[in-house]
Amino acid sequence: MTMPIDQQIAELKAELANACLTPRERRDAKRELEFLTEQDRSEAETAYFARVEIWAVRHSAELAALPF
Numbered sequence: 001m002t003m004p005i006d007q008q009i010a011e012l013k014a015e016l017a018n019a020c021l022t023p024r025e026r027r028d029a030k031r032e033l034e035f036l037t038e039q040d041r042s043e044a045e046t047a048y049f050a051r052v053e054i055w056a057v058r059h060s061a062e063l064a065a066l067p068f
Contacts (some may be wrong), residue, residue, distance in 0.1 A: 005040040009033065 003011075012033045015021075021029065056063065 003038055005043065009036050009040065012036065 010025075012029060016026065016033065018027050
């Protein structure tokens with residue numbers, strides 16, 4: 001089982017704040033942090049739109065009755 005993205009982000013942020021990293025290691029860690037943050041955002045957006053689609057299906061008759 002993989003670690004949740006938010007936990008990976010938190011651990012990477014802690015590592016960046018506390019570790020003595022070379023400039024290259026720090027740059028690589030920042031890239032990974034950016035990647036994980038974007039992946040987390042994408043998953044959140046996907047979940048949001050899935051909820052919107054479910055809501056729209058449940059309320060399709062009401063939406064169809066709108067005058068526009």
